[in-house]
Amino acid sequence: MDNRTLTDIDTGEKSTQFLTFIMADEEYGVEILDVQEIRGWEPCTEIPNMPEYVKGVINLRGTIVPIVDLRQKFGLNNIEYSATTVVIVVMVLVEGKSKVMGLVVDAVSDVHTISHHDINLPPQLGQSDGPSVIRGLVSINNKMVVLLSSSLLLDLEQFKNMEQINTHRTEHAIAVND
Amino acid sequence: MDIDLKQFHHVFIEECVEGLEVMETELLKLNPGAVDSEVINTIFRVAHSIKGGAGTFGFNQLTEFTHVAEALLDDLRAGKLTLIDGHISLFFKTVDCLREWILRLASDSESIPEEAEALKLQYNSFLQVDEYQQQILASNDEITPEVVLPIVNHLEDGYWLINFIPGKDILKQGNEPRLMFAELQDMGELKVTPKLTAIPRWSDVLPEDIYVSWDLELISQVSELQIKEAFEWVEDDSTITITHSSAIQAVIPASCQNIVPTADNKESTLAVLSTQVSPQKITNNKSTETSSIRVSIDKVDALINMVGELVITQAMLGELGQDFSADKLSALKKGLIQLSQHTREMQDSVMKIRMLPIQFAFNRIPRMVRDLSEQLGKNVLLRMHGEETELDKIMLEKLSDPIVHLVRNALDHGIETIEERKLTGKSDVACLDISAFHQGGEIIVEIRDDGRGLNRAKIHAKAIEKGIAKEDQHYSHSQIDELIFAPGFSTVETVSDISGRGVGMDVVKKNIESLGGDIQVESNDGEGSCFSIRLPLTLSIMDGQLIKIGNKTYVLPIMSIIESLQLKDGMVTKLADQTEVFKLRDEFIPIIRLYQVLNHETSLERISDGLLVVVESGANKYGLLVDDLAAQQQVVIKNLEDNFMKVSCVSGATILGNGTVALILDITDIIKRITSKQYLQQSQRSPVAA
Amino acid sequence: MKRILAVDDSLSIREMVQFTLKQAGYHVDAAVDGVDGLAKAKTGQFDLIISDINMPRMDGISLIRHLRNESTYKFTPILMLTTESGSDIKMTGKSAGATGWIVKPFNPEKLIATVQKVLR
Numbered sequence A: 001m002d003n004r005t006l007t008d009i010d011t012g013e014k015s016t017q018f019l020t021f022i023m024a025d026e027e028y029g030v031e032i033l034d035v036q037e038i039r040g041w042e043p044c045t046e047i048p049n050m051p052e053y054v055k056g057v058i059n060l061r062g063t064i065v066p067i068v069d070l071r072q073k074f075g076l077n078n079i080e081y082s083a084t085t086v087v088i089v090v091m092v093l094v095e096g097k098s099k100v101m102g103l104v105v106d107a108v109s110d111v112h113t114i115s116h117h118d119i120n121l122p123p124q125l126g127q128s129d130g131p132s133v134i135r136g137l138v139s140i141n142n143k144m145v146v147l148l149s150s151s152l153l154l155d156l157e158q159f160k161n162m163e164q165i166n167t168h169r170t171e172h173a174i175a176v177n178d
Numbered sequence B: 001m002d003i004d005l006k007q008f009h010h011v012f013i014e015e016c017v018e019g020l021e022v023m024e025t026e027l028l029k030l031n032p033g034a035v036d037s038e039v040i041n042t043i044f045r046v047a048h049s050i051k052g053g054a055g056t057f058g059f060n061q062l063t064e065f066t067h068v069a070e071a072l073l074d075d076l077r078a079g080k081l082t083l084i085d086g087h088i089s090l091f092f093k094t095v096d097c098l099r100e101w102i103l104r105l106a107s108d109s110e111s112i113p114e115e116a117e118a119l120k121l122q123y124n125s126f127l128q129v130d131e132y133q134q135q136i137l138a139s140n141d142e143i144t145p146e147v148v149l150p151i152v153n154h155l156e157d158g159y160w161l162i163n164f165i166p167g168k169d170i171l172k173q174g175n176e177p178r179l180m181f182a183e184l185q186d187m188g189e190l191k192v193t194p195k196l197t198a199i200p201r202w203s204d205v206l207p208e209d210i211y212v213s214w215d216l217e218l219i220s221q222v223s224e225l226q227i228k229e230a231f232e233w234v235e236d237d238s239t240i241t242i243t244h245s246s247a248i249q250a251v252i253p254a255s256c257q258n259i260v261p262t263a264d265n266k267e268s269t270l271a272v273l274s275t276q277v278s279p280q281k282i283t284n285n286k287s288t289e290t291s292s293i294r295v296s297i298d299k300v301d302a303l304i305n306m307v308g309e310l311v312i313t314q315a316m317l318g319e320l321g322q323d324f325s326a327d328k329l330s331a332l333k334k335g336l337i338q339l340s341q342h343t344r345e346m347q348d349s350v351m352k353i354r355m356l357p358i359q360f361a362f363n364r365i366p367r368m369v370r371d372l373s374e375q376l377g378k379n380v381l382l383r384m385h386g387e388e389t390e391l392d393k394i395m396l397e398k399l400s401d402p403i404v405h406l407v408r409n410a411l412d413h414g415i416e417t418i419e420e421r422k423l424t425g426k427s428d429v430a431c432l433d434i435s436a437f438h439q440g441g442e443i444i445v446e447i448r449d450d451g452r453g454l455n456r457a458k459i460h461a462k463a464i465e466k467g468i469a470k471e472d473q474h475y476s477h478s479q480i481d482e483l484i485f486a487p488g489f490s491t492v493e494t495v496s497d498i499s500g501r502g503v504g505m506d507v508v509k510k511n512i513e514s515l516g517g518d519i520q521v522e523s524n525d526g527e528g529s530c531f532s533i534r535l536p537l538t539l540s541i542m543d544g545q546l547i548k549i550g551n552k553t554y555v556l557p558i559m560s561i562i563e564s565l566q567l568k569d570g571m572v573t574k575l576a577d578q579t580e581v582f583k584l585r586d587e588f589i590p591i592i593r594l595y596q597v598l599n600h601e602t603s604l605e606r607i608s609d610g611l612l613v614v615v616e617s618g619a620n621k622y623g624l625l626v627d628d629l630a631a632q633q634q635v636v637i638k639n640l641e642d643n644f645m646k647v648s649c650v651s652g653a654t655i656l657g658n659g660t661v662a663l664i665l666d667i668t669d670i671i672k673r674i675t676s677k678q679y680l681q682q683s684q685r686s687p688v689a690a
Numbered sequence C: 001m002k003r004i005l006a007v008d009d010s011l012s013i014r015e016m017v018q019f020t021l022k023q024a025g026y027h028v029d030a031a032v033d034g035v036d037g038l039a040k041a042k043t044g045q046f047d048l049i050i051s052d053i054n055m056p057r058m059d060g061i062s063l064i065r066h067l068r069n070e071s072t073y074k075f076t077p078i079l080m081l082t083t084e085s086g087s088d089i090k091m092t093g094k095s096a097g098a099t100g101w102i103v104k105p106f107n108p109e110k111l112i113a114t115v116q117k118v119l120r
Helices: A157-177 B005-029 B037-056 B060-077 B085-106 B115-127 B131-140 B177-187 B224-230 B263-277 B297-322 B326-353 B365-376 B393-414 B418-423 B456-465 B477-485 B504-514 B594-598 B667-684 C011-023 C034-043 C060-069 C087-096 C108-118
Strands: A014-023 A026-031 A035-040 A054-060 A063-069 A086-094 A097-105 A107-115 A134-140 A143-148 B158-165 B188-195 B213-220 B239-244 B355-357 B380-385 B390-392 B430-439 B442-449 B518-524 B528-536 B541-549 B552-557 B561-565 B572-574 B580-584 B587-593 B611-617 B620-626 B628-636 B650-655 B661-665 C003-007 C027-031 C048-052 C078-082 C100-103
Touching: A014 A086, A014 A097, A014 A143, A026 A107, A054 A097, A054 B661, A086 A107, A107 A134, B005 B037, B005 B085, B005 B365, B005 C011, B037 B060, B037 C011, B060 B085, B060 B115, B085 B115, B158 B177, B158 B224, B177 B188, B177 B213, B177 B224, B177 C108, B224 B239, B297 B326, B326 B355, B355 B393, B365 B380, B365 B393, B390 B393, B393 B430, B393 B442, B393 B504, B393 B528, B456 B477, B477 B504, B477 B518, B504 B518, B541 B594, B541 B620, B541 B661, B580 B620, B587 B594, B587 B667, B594 B620, B594 B667, B611 B628, B611 B667, B620 B667, B628 B650, C003 C011, C003 C034, C011 C027, C011 C108, C027 C034, C034 C048, C034 C060, C048 C060, C048 C108, C060 C078, C060 C087, C078 C087, C078 C108, C087 C100, C100 C108
Parallel strands: A026 A143, A063 A097, B380 B430, B552 B661, B587 B620, C003 C027, C003 C048, C048 C078, C078 C100
Antiparallel strands: A014 A026, A014 A107, A035 A086, A054 A063, A086 A097, A134 A143, B158 B213, B158 B239, B188 B213, B355 B390, B430 B442, B442 B528, B518 B528, B541 B552, B541 B628, B561 B611, B572 B580, B580 B587, B611 B620, B650 B661
């Protein structure tokens, strides 16, 4: 995995390229090499009994790809999808298999080469449901950018738990409606 | 040039696997009373082949083991020994041992099955061979190394006189003196003098005979044995005299004169060469699920033809598209129809490539039935039908275990002992019929026995005991029968090592359902049971019925649909537990409101606005309420788990003609959710007054 | 290029022989038993035939006899592949018309060396 690291010939400094994007006026970044493509938002086929941030699946040239709304997943307030809303399609190795998933974000920003030296580790926020999705924090042009780990974003365990919570919610609703 | 034999290992392994199957099938035909020589010969050839390959590819211990088996078989086929039951049992055990051995070889292990040594001893006792003789046998067939005898480098050139009188037939055997002399020439300096004295008069000459003999002088460092080697093939028919010129003899150290391999230096040459012949390792893993497939060349040819047609159609369409105008429309339509025809044909052809006869899943059964019936003291006649019925390779592999399990169950629980059968007036011999056939786009496998049938009272009681069934609820015969598929169910008092606990049945059902099929049982008291397994022909394409729920489109597998109907108000009754049912001819069928299960908006206001799709799962029917029915079409099944995960109620996804994704519903899963939910609800509510 | 026909009912042996001899620069065809071998020999033209002895349908000895009956193969070298180094099979083979033998198991080098003995 370390052919992603660029090493400066002169200084020996290591760095990685990140694609940054915007959600609710905050900037985030993912490794550019994980990004397969960037598409405009298009309606997807809903999957039943999934949490709200799983929008559904789309047909990506014959492959079925799930779409996740990062805003909703992070618990930020919803907005209407607009002309700038994009889907960042990432491809990452999860348990040895490569998986593709689309992330809905407000807009794409830029590509930056970020030196490892400048990345600050995220503060431990108490609850640990395993490794955090946040890889680190960096400051670009005086703005804080939250760097995300794509592979952890694609971790599906979290979805499984969400499904159970939702199922109970639904059952309860049906019981009431009868 | 260094040729690596490892590349042939997997072929050898596959060959052995096949050979062992042949061996087993043939062994089943063996009868000490009437020995068919062709059968023995076939079995011999398998052992011989395995031995030959084992030796060639460096599996020495395997060679040694198979050698004794081959020896016994050789004696039997030559009539030197009479075939007895003990031999047959030993051969069967050998097959098992070799199967295990081959598996280990395939996964790179050098370990040998424990029973091998014991079996070898048994062979030896049959062959009445003592240790000494055994060594001789072994050394005869040991890997004969290149007889590279230690040539002492400082030996001076020997001067050899060779007189070669060839047997007159050697030319007819394809031997040529010229080639033998060329070999000698490689060893040193050669002078050849032909002797023509034996040539008869021209009229008596037979051109195919050889009348010339030769005197050869060779100056070389080689030994007599090496010279003899050049004439190895003709020495029995010819007269060859090799003499060492006395002038030089005295100079040769005595120790080098007779370089005949004694036990000692043979061992040392063997030691030197042993590195070459150590077992070579295979780098790729081989499980019982093979990753290669044998395809009949007809299927491949058919496919190639079809591709050809497709290319032509595509070219034609391409041309049409170049310069398109409205008047070409009908030609375009025709072309598209042709294209769809060709694509469908090609699709069928490609599917067929992955299809293998179900024979492969059946091949363990005869042996198993034989062993088990012996063990249990039952007399069973096994009949298999439809072995040539073809199905997808993956299905085949996954069907093997369930079939084995069902057969074991039939033998263990279904079929009675001979005494019991006599008591009930049945024939001594029980019948076990296994049939496979195609029916409407599916493959059906039936396992039928004429035993006692399912013991319903026992099943019912046990189910209540395990909490799987409810005391006050009425169960029909078929519903009781279905209980055996429930998880955690077992009516066996003692855990017999034959079928283990009845736990297998729910696993069998789950496995079959995971392939998109189902299993049902039909049983008649005292007359027997019949298990039917239904499977789609392929995993990747299915006939689908598009349905609409609200504004969403889903796909139902047509295979599970019995009929569709529209309900009128008043046809629906609500049961005490709040389940809605409707009457279809003689049955009461529960209604499932799909929009609830899937958590969707529906456009329906009343049940009668929608349509009810009656589906079948196991022996039970259910009515799925949908907003509307749309088209029926063949859908290509795409796996959701590739990029996402298994979603409940959904078995996969497909891409519709308009490019959007439609989810394929998993009927079994939906039913499970509903029934478990109902159960949950029932236990949570207080009993409703009747 | 010299043409060789290899006859053996074992796929792994056929593959090994074909591969080895092709590497050594020969053209190699294969047959699965005596019947197949005879048919292929008749329709082709081979400079050398290598055959196993124990095969279904027609064994090696019979194959050799049939081949020697064909005028084209009267003097062609025919080598037997045999696991038995006892003299019985060698004599039987020779009387059927075999040129020589290669004892199984053999390694690729031995195979090539023996072929070179008859195909210079």
